[in-house]
Amino acid sequence: MTETLHIVGGGMAGSEAAWQAAQAGIPVVLHEMRPAVGTFAHQTGLLGEMVCSNSFRSDDSEQNAVGLLHWEMRAADGLIMATADKHRLPAGGALAVDRDPFAQSVTDALMAHPNVTVQYGEITELPHDGHWIIATGPLTSGALADAIAAETGAEALAFFDAIAPIVYADSIDMSKAWMQSRYDKGDTEEERTAYLNCPMDRDQYEAFIDALLAADKTEFHEGETAKYFDGCLPIEVMAERGRETLRFGPMKPVGLTNAHAPDVKPYAVVQLRRDNKLGTLYNIVGFQTKMKYGAQNTVFKTIPGLEDAAFARLGGIHRNSFINSPTLLDSQMRLRARPNIRFAGQITGVEGYVESAAMGLVAARMAVAEITGKTLQAPPDTTAMGALMTHITGGADAKTFQPMNVNFGLFPPVEGLKSGRRGRKDRYKAYTDRAKMDWKSWLES
Numbered sequence: 001m002t003e004t005l006h007i008v009g010g011g012m013a014g015s016e017a018a019w020q021a022a023q024a025g026i027p028v029v030l031h032e033m034r035p036a037v038g039t040f041a042h043q044t045g046l047l048g049e050m051v052c053s054n055s056f057r058s059d060d061s062e063q064n065a066v067g068l069l070h071w072e073m074r075a076a077d078g079l080i081m082a083t084a085d086k087h088r089l090p091a092g093g094a095l096a097v098d099r100d101p102f103a104q105s106v107t108d109a110l111m112a113h114p115n116v117t118v119q120y121g122e123i124t125e126l127p128h129d130g131h132w133i134i135a136t137g138p139l140t141s142g143a144l145a146d147a148i149a150a151e152t153g154a155e156a157l158a159f160f161d162a163i164a165p166i167v168y169a170d171s172i173d174m175s176k177a178w179m180q181s182r183y184d185k186g187d188t189e190e191e192r193t194a195y196l197n198c199p200m201d202r203d204q205y206e207a208f209i210d211a212l213l214a215a216d217k218t219e220f221h222e223g224e225t226a227k228y229f230d231g232c233l234p235i236e237v238m239a240e241r242g243r244e245t246l247r248f249g250p251m252k253p254v255g256l257t258n259a260h261a262p263d264v265k266p267y268a269v270v271q272l273r274r275d276n277k278l279g280t281l282y283n284i285v286g287f288q289t290k291m292k293y294g295a296q297n298t299v300f301k302t303i304p305g306l307e308d309a310a311f312a313r314l315g316g317i318h319r320n321s322f323i324n325s326p327t328l329l330d331s332q333m334r335l336r337a338r339p340n341i342r343f344a345g346q347i348t349g350v351e352g353y354v355e356s357a358a359m360g361l362v363a364a365r366m367a368v369a370e371i372t373g374k375t376l377q378a379p380p381d382t383t384a385m386g387a388l389m390t391h392i393t394g395g396a397d398a399k400t401f402q403p404m405n406v407n408f409g410l411f412p413p414v415e416g417l418k419s420g421r422r423g424r425k426d427r428y429k430a431y432t433d434r435a436k437m438d439w440k441s442w443l444e445s
């Protein structure tokens with residue numbers, strides 16, 4: 001008899017995973033704690049509930065990385081994409097979804113599937129036997145989060161997402177910024193030039209502080225803890241504590257010499273640190289923030305060198321349980337210490353409905369292969385699915401690991417194409433053409 005796949009969490013990732021495995025002929029038990037045990041964000045007991053916006057973002061599979069991920073999931077007969085297409089609302093180039101019929105259809109499809117049993121109830125332990133996928137999302141219940149922390153070490157499970165904004169390297173103006181580590185620290189040239197620095201004079205700093213203090217901010221949701229840890233105070237809270245706080249904190253100008261004006265001492269310096277192995281993404285060090293996205297776009301572009309910055313993601317702080325996947329998971333998304341357990345969805349450190357469902361899709365296919373005595377290699381990192389997986393299972397720096405949306409910064413470059421803004425359209429088309437070809441080959445493998 002074929003072994004059963006247990007999936008914990010009937011959200012975006014768990015629903016997609018259940019569908020993929022069931023369609024492959026594997027018996028699935030899907031464990032969902034709602035409606036008996038709720039979260040502060042979910043409103044219903046339905047599977048596949050969208051907790052906030054009703055958008056799956058861009059549907060452009062040629063020029064947008066999330067649009068490409070849509071394409072890949074459709075090509076893999078994904079339940080979440082097929083249901084989103086069925087309940088699509090007019091939204092220009094974006095894929096907006098009528099949320100209640102969407103979740104109802106996901107629920108109906110899984111309930112009606114002969115290979116799926118939905119079992120309502122909270123799972124509170126990490127199981128020792130059988131094949132399991134944990135897809136309990138950013139609001140994983142307290143008991144299970146405790147069990148995960150006990151298994152992995154408390155520091156490997158984050159409860160808050162304190163996100164510093166991430167910028168595409170090729171959108172930074174290097175005629176103003178320069179590369180240097182503070183006090184030129186490091187044994188190699190690479191280490192001595194590990195940071196990218198943006199200098200400010202006094203007027204620019206004062207104007208920046210004014211803009212921070214005046215910016216629109218988001219409040220914590222009810223049920224979220226508004227407790228900040230001193231190590232990750234939002235920059236605007238630091239600015240509220242005193243106009244000089246940032247200049248003595250993340251923006252301190254010491255140990256740095258402006259390569260473009262060595263005789264002029266900057267009044268403050270914003271530092272950016274490499275965020276991925278490819279060097280295509282940089283995060284602004286210490287700039288976690290509760291400013292609204294519109295305000296961030298305006299305020300951060302006043303930083304010299306970032307006037308034309310394009311953001312791979314903006315900053316934020318919110319309740320989000322996620323594991324340190326680069327250290328905990330192998331390339332099959334299995335917990336190294338307990339290989340009978342895979343993780344999928346937002347808890348692995350991806351961000352967003354589509355990315356979470358995508359990780360459910362691939363984790364289930366890997367589990368199916370294992371149950372049927374085969375091994376399915378991870379998709380190549382030239383595909384949107386593979387680029388995301390590579391990021392969480394090893395591409396990202398484990399020390400600064402933060403949840404990530406899919407974006408072209410995660411893709412290996414296509415050789416021979418023009419860099420910078422002007423070449424972007426051709427570059428993205430080349431990425432997506434390559435991805436589609438490689439995704440089709442992977443599906444056939």
Ligand SMILES: Cc1cc2nc3c(=O)[nH]c(=O)nc-3n(C[C@H](O)[C@H](O)[C@H](O)COP(=O)(O)OP(=O)(O)OC[C@H]3O[C@@H](n4cnc5c(N)ncnc54)[C@H](O)[C@@H]3O)c2cc1C
Pocket residue numbers: 008009010011012013014031032033034039041042049050051052053054055121122123124135136137138139140141144221319344345346347351352353354356357
């Ligand atoms: C407040 C908030 C707003 C968000 N807004 C957006 C947005 O606008 N757009 C966007 O793309 N993403 C948004 N996200 C992120 C969003 O949660 C994810 O994109 C997506 O829902 C994650 O999918 P998932 O399957 O990993 O988790 P979920 O969809 O949350 O599914 C996890 C499921 O596991 C269940 N569960 C948890 N613990 C247990 C347990 N112990 N036993 C059994 N079941 C359990 C939960 O009830 C839930 O059904 C938001 C997240 C939060 C918290």
